Amino acid sequence: MALGRRSGNDIATPPVRRHILARLAGLIAFVVVAFVMTVWIIERRTRDDEFSAAVRSVETLLAQKIDTATGLMRATVAALGTSDEIAHAFQMRDRDRLRSSVGPLFDTLRRDHRITHLYFTGLDRVNVLRMHEPETHGDLIDRFTTRTAAETGAPSAGIELGPFGTLTLRSVTPWKHDGATIGLIELGEEIGPLLADTGLSLGVHLYALIRRDTTDPTIWRQGRRMSGQPARHLEFGDHILVSQSSPETLPAERALFPELLYDGSIRTVQTSGGPLSVATAPLRDASGRAVGVLAIFADRSRAQATFTYWMILATLASLAAGAAVFFSFNRALAGVEAAYRRQHELEHRLLTISDEHQRIVRLEKLSAMGTMVGEIAHQLNNPLVGVVNMAQLAERSVDKPDRVREMLGEIRKAGQNCSAFVKRMLDFTKVSCFDSRPTDLRAIADEALALFNQSIGRRVSIERVMPDAPAVAVVDPNLLGHAIFNLLTNAAQATGEGGRVRISLAQAAHADGRPGWRFTVEDDGPGISDDAMRRLFTPFFTTRKEGTGLGLAVVQHIVLLHEGEVGAANRQEGGASLALWLPEAVSVAPRAPDESAA
């Protein structure tokens, strides 16, 4: 694996949380906006529908009120008609008597029943008496209702437009007395109160506007002046306001008169006082002629304020709910993200550690190899330098045979040293040839002791402690003998002249329960320093001038091949103690003889 492939700071968390939250916020915003829009549209529709219904009801309700008023007028006329005195006074055209006879009744009608006009007219339509205006008489009345009643002999009623621009509900009834029709009685009522009743019932304001071309403006203005109310009736373009349901003209409504659409359409206008719904309905007189319009206004400001209040509350509540959902999602996602990040970091750290470990192992291998090559070179170079020097000296001393022989002896010794070193190296590599079989460990110890006694050039006292019964284990006798020989040699080298070495073998189970044997080699030398203890089994570690440092490395290798263990310790009473533990049987299958021979 290439070093530095991964940089330390490339732990990037994918922006999952941001993506999810962005989508969630979008969704919440969409739901809230859709909710507000829907409610707003529904409110608009409801408002317009309500007003349309009110507009339709205005005409119906006004017609009903007109019917009721007309009925009352006819009942009054019927009562009047029965009076012989009144009939007689009329027939005699005795206007004073007629006036005094009808006076009290007219006063009552005017006061209690909103009747403003009472006419007594001949069948020739020439007026006999106007109770409301006694000075004017003798004129021909040419109104539709009067004409119809005179021509047909049947009652006629309806709204009539007067010369002064007044709209009056008139009811003309043929006057029957003693089986004969003697004249016409006409009662009239201003339409203002009828508009007021209708407006109040439907919660709307009503204004009656007549077309300017239906009346003479000069006469109209004169009439207003005469009635003392010039200011209340106003002109708006080609229309004149003649009556209304409320006592005052509301400024916001009045401001709209010039722009009123006279096509009957409905619309809602924003005014300074709030939204105002407005519509018009045609205003027809008794003959069915359209004389103007009925403007209908509905003030929506209170309904609008209530709606706005609840709408704001509902929107805030929706936003609060949305925010709660958003933040709980945020928190949950933060938890998921943190867990993800932790795991990611852990994986990253493991990978880094593994990389680092491999790097160190490689460096150690390189360094061990370098050390080994250096040591080998050193070990071979020393005797070779000696050989070269001796050879040069020998060349110069050819005339001194004794000196040459001496030097050749030195050269041979140096060659033998090199050869011994090379042999140890070969031994070191040979330990991988492993040929194990059940063997009595006591015999191996004895062979190693015999070899040791031959090779050691001085007196060392050896103590041998072996079990009486055969101590059998599956081992490679040659390798194990070599290992024990090395331990004995080291122990002897550590002790001085007359030193003591003890070799013992005892049965010992491993901590993991495997049965086995333990060889212990102890001496009474100086013991092992802390530094040497750490590097004891490292190849080429040595403190001896003539040592190679391979002895214990070989021992460790042999023990590991046997699935055993090797350890070193300093004895309390002084000296070192090296112990080999070997299992009774190894798990590796023994090699076939021909294989091992190869």
Ligand SMILES: Nc1ncnc2c1ncn2[C@@H]1O[C@H](COP(=O)(O)OP(=O)(O)OP(=O)(O)O)[C@@H](O)[C@H]1O
């Ligand atoms: N019984 C012991 N007491 C004190 N030190 C020891 C003992 N055995 C080994 N050592 C130390 O461990 C070192 C390494 O031992 P090892 O057998 O590997 O190499 P060596 O004996 O120095 O050389 P070689 O075995 O090649 O002749 C020794 O140089 C010595 O310092």
Ligand SMILES: [Mg+2]
């Ligand atoms: Mg040694």
